[in-house]
Amino acid sequence: MRQSEIDYAHIGRMLDVSAVRTDVTVDEVDQLIDIVKQYHCICASPMPYMTEYVIKQLANVPDTVVTGVVGFPSGADTTSMKIHTAREMLDIGCKELDMVINVGALKSGNGELVIQDIAAVVEAAEQVPVKAILEIAYLTDDEIRRGSEWIVQAGAAFVKTGTGWGPRPTTVDTIRLIKSVIGDAALIKAAGGIRDLDTLLLMKEAGCDRFGIGVRSALTILQDAYDRAGITVDSAVRTGLSSAANLTDTY
Numbered sequence: 001m002r003q004s005e006i007d008y009a010h011i012g013r014m015l016d017v018s019a020v021r022t023d024v025t026v027d028e029v030d031q032l033i034d035i036v037k038q039y040h041c042i043c044a045s046p047m048p049y050m051t052e053y054v055i056k057q058l059a060n061v062p063d064t065v066v067t068g069v070v071g072f073p074s075g076a077d078t079t080s081m082k083i084h085t086a087r088e089m090l091d092i093g094c095k096e097l098d099m100v101i102n103v104g105a106l107k108s109g110n111g112e113l114v115i116q117d118i119a120a121v122v123e124a125a126e127q128v129p130v131k132a133i134l135e136i137a138y139l140t141d142d143e144i145r146r147g148s149e150w151i152v153q154a155g156a157a158f159v160k161t162g163t164g165w166g167p168r169p170t171t172v173d174t175i176r177l178i179k180s181v182i183g184d185a186a187l188i189k190a191a192g193g194i195r196d197l198d199t200l201l202l203m204k205e206a207g208c209d210r211f212g213i214g215v216r217s218a219l220t221i222l223q224d225a226y227d228r229a230g231i232t233v234d235s236a237v238r239t240g241l242s243s244a245a246n247l248t249d250t251y
């Protein structure tokens with residue numbers, strides 16, 4: 001991909017900006033709201049108890065939908081718990097869902113459980129896209145292959161790589177591996193430890209369609225894209241960079 005072919009001004013259309021850490025504060029959620037508005041990001045992703053608040057704050061922002069998180073972060077909830085959460089998120093107005101698959105069942109080779117768990121949420125979501133999270137940080141390459149196949153079989157719209165809570169980041173090689181397995185049968189969302197624009201662009205070239213990025217890294221990446229596009233942004237959002245940097249980072 002040549003630099004001249006990249007639409008830096010619209011990078012936000014591929015970004016789900018998240019505030020899904022344990023210690024996320026209301027100030028950080030407010031900053032997430034400012035960022036998605038300023039950079040026209042496609043999706044905002046808060047923790048469940050803040051989701052209705054974010055939906056209200058973005059009510060007049062047509063560019064951005066809010067995703068509801070399901071089964072964060074372990075994926076070990078029962079299927080009925082996941083269905084309940086999915087329905088609650090949809091009832092308050094979420095237009096997408098990000099669910100963690102049953103990682104323990106995947107590692108135990110229990111495909112039937114993994115597939116029915118995802119399929120039940122896909123069914124509850126009706127037409128709303130479900131991004132099923134593998135949590136690659138805990139998986140071998142074989143498990144990533146198997147899990148990707150099961151996510152496609154269950155009918156999820158996206159194979160998503162991570163929650164951001166795992167011990168290692170998603171890499172370009174992870175995206176290549178998933179793409180080699182699923183082809184065009186589902187979309188790919190890379191998430192977890194993406195910290196710069198060039199890595200994001202390499203992942204896009206490898207077949208990634210969407211990126212989930214925590215609020216601190218998102219601001220850095222979006223600002224880099226706007227700088228490359230020669231766009232000046234509101235100083236209030238840029239000032240937020242320093243407070244968002246308080247988010248702890250495991251990578």
Ligand SMILES: O=C[C@H](O)COP(=O)(O)O
Pocket residue numbers: 018019020162163164165191192193194212213214215217
């Ligand atoms: O899905 C969203 C995650 O928060 C992305 O991970 P991150 O916080 O490491 O960027």
